[in-house]
Amino acid sequence: MKIVACYNVKGGIGKTAAAVNLAFLAAHEGARTLVWDLDPQGAASFYFRIKPKVKKGSKGLLTGKKALEEVVKGTDYPNLDLIPADFSYRNLDLQLDEVKKSNTRIQKLLKPLASEYDFIFLDCPPSISLVSENTLIAADAVVVPTIPTTLSLRTLDQIIEFCNKLNIDHTKISTFFSMTDSRKKLHKQIVENPPQHVRVLGTSIPYASDVERMGIYRQPVPVFAGNSRAAKAYRTLWEEIKSVLG
Amino acid sequence: MKSLHSAQFIVSQSIDSDAIFTLLQHEFSLYETGHTRLKCHYLDTFDWRMYRKNYVCSWYQTANKRAKNREGIFFIHEKETGNSICELPLSRVPGFSKDINHQAYRRMLDNILGIRALMTVAVLTVRRRQLIILDEEHKTLALLQLEQYTIDESADDDQPAGRLIVCPVRGYPKVFKRVVQLVTEQLKLPHSREALLDEVLAVTGKRPDTYKLTGFQELESSFSTWEAVRILLQHLFSVMQANEPGLREAIDTEFLHDYRVAVRRIRSILGQIKHVFPDKLLAYFKREFFWLGTVTTPTRDLDMYLLKFDGYIQALPDDLQQHLEMFRLFLQRHWKIEHARLCRALDSKRYQKLASEWQKILANADMPLQSEMSTGSQAQETCNAAEPVRIVARQRIWKLYKRILKEGGSITPQSHDEGLHELRKSCKKFRYLIEFFQDYYVGKSIKQLLKPLKQLQDNLGDFQDLCVQIEQLNGFAEQMQQEGLADTKTIMAMGVLVENLNKRKKALRAEFGRQFESFIQPEKKAVFVEALRV
Incomplete structure (x- = not known):
């Protein structure tokens, strides 16, 4: 089982879209795949049309009253399951703080699912917090969507710094450019001259209406626009991530 | 958590999807797809290795030759429960486990199939109509598949009965149970008792235990x-x-x-x-x-x-x-x-x-x-x-046993390889006779002798294979040069290969003594004598 965390401190940069589309592509290839929607906003759950509700909430999961496998929901796609978001996840930080070995709790919760899934995608909330720390520790690969702007690159540096501070191996971080607009000069410049101190994947996800339309169709892009630029980009991105995972 | 198995019902021709639709529409939001025609290739090895492990392997593809997407799907199901273990897109019928890209499934198949190939054991045309039970968000909560079957090589009037398959979706057990209840109580459809594959095999006259x-x-x-x-x-x-x-x-x-x-x-x-x-x-x-x-x-x-x-x-x-x-x-x-x-x-x-x-x-x-x-x-x-065969066979088996003791006992570390080859042949004959006439032995004590015999045979067999391979490899190298297929590096690689095989051969030769000792232990001999007692 490989855990892929889609993470960024910033919101609205294509984390959930990446998690949903990459997970769909993995499942479509036959890999047993799970998405855990850790963001209380529940966007991934929304895309899969699954109610953002977990019985006994995050506390039930953290205290072991409810096993993670009991709250898994099947999506509309073969091989692809979801652990929905729950409003209680907004307090996940505080709840994690109350349990022992608080920074490895998510890793521990996921362990029993190792034989059941080939890939687990964590759709992380946008923050620097104990939840982020947990996901960064649990993940085999941390995928950081980055908009090719100065501020976003600055955020990327903050994430790497955060990893260094926590002694988390930052080589598991891979970034890719998200919402790129080739008409914008700055985007073009940054994509052509990516940062050197972190692994930057070759694929950029374009700023495309098909990605936005995921919210209308409530489906992954390859389902309703299989031949679109965005779908092709996600496919290439998935191939790259697989080779990073080895 | 205990997972739910799909429920399968036998349907007569008179039951159609309208009846099921009418039944369920009062309680559920439904979506009905059109007819699809699929070709189902049931796959197994010649000696039914999947079936014997209680698995059903199949490869589905649309039967519509004009369809844009003709990619197939490879399935492994549990035979008894119908549970899907694996569902993989695959462009063609797989032959060997290596044709499966997914690591875990490839390993699983490798363990079961070994070096055997999957072959098509039956081809079925499936006419499927699908009813999807949805919630208010249009999320699938359960699937119902109404299927009619035609076996390609069978007469029209000799076909398996149609089935209604109710498939649960993980996390929505209540909906599944309610649908099963309605179908059982209202439509009074009988549960199918056997796997579809068994029915297909019965119709085609194929028996998985024939080989x-x-x-x-x-x-x-x-x-x-x-x-x-x-x-x-x-x-x-x-x-x-x-x-x-x-x-x-x-x-x-x-x-x-x-x-x-x-x-x-x-x-x-x-x-x-x-x-x-x-x-x-x-x-x-x-x-x-x-x-x-x-x-x-x-x-x-x-x-x-x-x-x-x-x-x-x-x-x-x-x-x-x-x-x-x-x-x-x-x-x-x-x-x-x-x-x-x-x-x-x-x-x-x-x-x-x-x-x-x-x-x-x-x-x-x-x-x-x-x-x-x-x-x-x-x-x-x-x-x-x-x-009486039991007398004739017993005498011969005893004679072979003595021959093995004699031949094996005369082998020293200095003996020529040929001696081991002769012993190997005697062991083979001995083993075959034991297997042929096993019904005549007293009790199951013979098994105690068979285990060390098999180990001894493995040692001798591997040794002989290596002798032949080493000799042949040198010949191959010459032949390859004549055929213009070998450059210096290839010959060098083959030389290293021969060296590796020689090392292995030496190790096996050193191991022989221990294997033979284990076979000729006095208590094993006593067991053997007792087993041959008529």
């Missing part, structure tokens, strides 16, 4: 030698016949292997159970089955190289690995030539004659009677035919 290489019919204690030998030889000939199409088509290497084992076993009976056949006839069959063994050997040898090839490569230093690829090409090229030669031998008049003469003699249930009526030397030639 066994070693499972002989039980021999009665009152059987004469001819009666018993006739049954064994008939069985072995049927094994040869069953494997012949597969070896001709080269579906996998086991067809040829099993064919050769059957030939060897026949030769073993001809050679070991003496005075059953008239001398002239015996000489003819011995010669012809020896010939059959010989014509199958080159292809089998090349099969062995190719099966072990990846292992050969891995054992080489990294910088030499790629240079062995030319050797693989050479082997593949020669395999084609030898296999064509083998097929020609099987098409030859000589082989046809052997098969027909063999069938003629085995059809003769009265040979012992004839021999009793015959006189002089002819009666002497077949004097064992009417004797």
